[in-house]
Amino acid sequence: MGRYCVGMIVKYGGNAMKSPELRRGVARELAALRREMPVVVVHGGGPAIERELQARGARSRFVDGLRVTSPDVMDIVEMALCKLNKELSQDLGNAVGLMGRDSDLLRGTLLDPVRLGRVGEVRHVNTDLLRTLLGAGITPVVGCVAVADDGDALNVNADTAAGAVAGAMGEGVLFLTDVDGVYRQYPDPQSLAPTLTRAEVQGGIRDGWIAGGMLPKVGAALSALEAGAPFAIIASGMRPGTVEAAARGQAGTRLLP
Numbered sequence: 001m002g003r004y005c006v007g008m009i010v011k012y013g014g015n016a017m018k019s020p021e022l023r024r025g026v027a028r029e030l031a032a033l034r035r036e037m038p039v040v041v042v043h044g045g046g047p048a049i050e051r052e053l054q055a056r057g058a059r060s061r062f063v064d065g066l067r068v069t070s071p072d073v074m075d076i077v078e079m080a081l082c083k084l085n086k087e088l089s090q091d092l093g094n095a096v097g098l099m100g101r102d103s104d105l106l107r108g109t110l111l112d113p114v115r116l117g118r119v120g121e122v123r124h125v126n127t128d129l130l131r132t133l134l135g136a137g138i139t140p141v142v143g144c145v146a147v148a149d150d151g152d153a154l155n156v157n158a159d160t161a162a163g164a165v166a167g168a169m170g171e172g173v174l175f176l177t178d179v180d181g182v183y184r185q186y187p188d189p190q191s192l193a194p195t196l197t198r199a200e201v202q203g204g205i206r207d208g209w210i211a212g213g214m215l216p217k218v219g220a221a222l223s224a225l226e227a228g229a230p231f232a233i234i235a236s237g238m239r240p241g242t243v244e245a246a247a248r249g250q251a252g253t254r255l256l257p
């Protein structure tokens with residue numbers, strides 16, 4: 001990877017932004033990182049979505065780490081993520097917050113409408129828009145609601161969205177979450193896997209030690225590698241210094257193609 005790679009897509013997960021202190025810490029680390037290389041931030045916001053659903057008396061459930069999304073839930077997801085998008089771009093400064101529906105940034109299709117409702121996967125990324133912003137020295141902060149061919153919103157898991165952006169841009173991807181990486185014996189942090197091959201990931205899913213929210217993350221990491229991303233790392237957004245260490249390949253779990 002060299003001292004630093006050329007550019008990086010950072011997926012910022014909702015669990016690592018639960019408190020204002022955490023958010024400020026990650027914003028500081030991202031600000032330092034982008035002094036070294038161009039950075040695109042793709043964010044989720046599961047806990048913020050949960051709060052908004054509760055406030056409105058709505059509920060949703062997860063299947064394989066994906067939120068089953070009725071049209072009403074879709075509206076609430078979009079509202080919560082749009083607000084967060086503005087807050088995160090403001091935290092970072094010199095950044096523009098965009099949703100996947102802006103300028104066709106993320107275009108997608110429904111994954112399995114019968115089981116999952118309006119959950120989507122990304123088919124096309126407007127990389128010209130991202131490169132234009134990066135070329136102007138502005139950091140794009142992307143919320144993971146895509147647009148479908150029917151013009152309506154799609155709820156894309158933020159890991160999936162980040163993996164798609166990394167693949168389309170041909171850049172590496174760092175997934176910031178609330179664990180140090182992938183544990184072989186979850187939740188024992190001593191069992192952190194420094195690297196995992198595709199076959200090991202498949203074995204982990206089959207044997208059940210990779211589950212829940214880790215499923216879309218490893219899936220997105222492997223898809224990004226397959227699409228040409230030079231690296232994919234899953235690391236903690238909760239520990240100060242992790243972003244720089246992970247960018248140097250010295251923290252987290254690195255997925256191998």
Ligand SMILES: Nc1ncnc2c1ncn2[C@@H]1O[C@H](COP(=O)(O)OP(=O)(O)O)[C@@H](O)[C@H]1O
Nearest residue numbers: 013014015177179182183186209210211213214
């Ligand atoms: N083998 C594993 N190693 C680490 N975490 C795991 C593993 N299997 C499942 N997980 C779960 O995945 C979670 C991270 O995914 P998620 O909750 O979706 O976070 P984020 O909001 O960052 O996307 C961890 O908090 C943990 O509960």
Ligand SMILES: CC(=O)N[C@@H](CCC(=O)OP(=O)(O)O)C(=O)O
Nearest residue numbers: 013014044045046066067157158
């Ligand atoms: C389809 C699907 O599951 N979408 C996610 C989008 C947000 C997300 O992924 O947030 P985190 O990164 O914090 O998990 C959801 O509705 O929760």
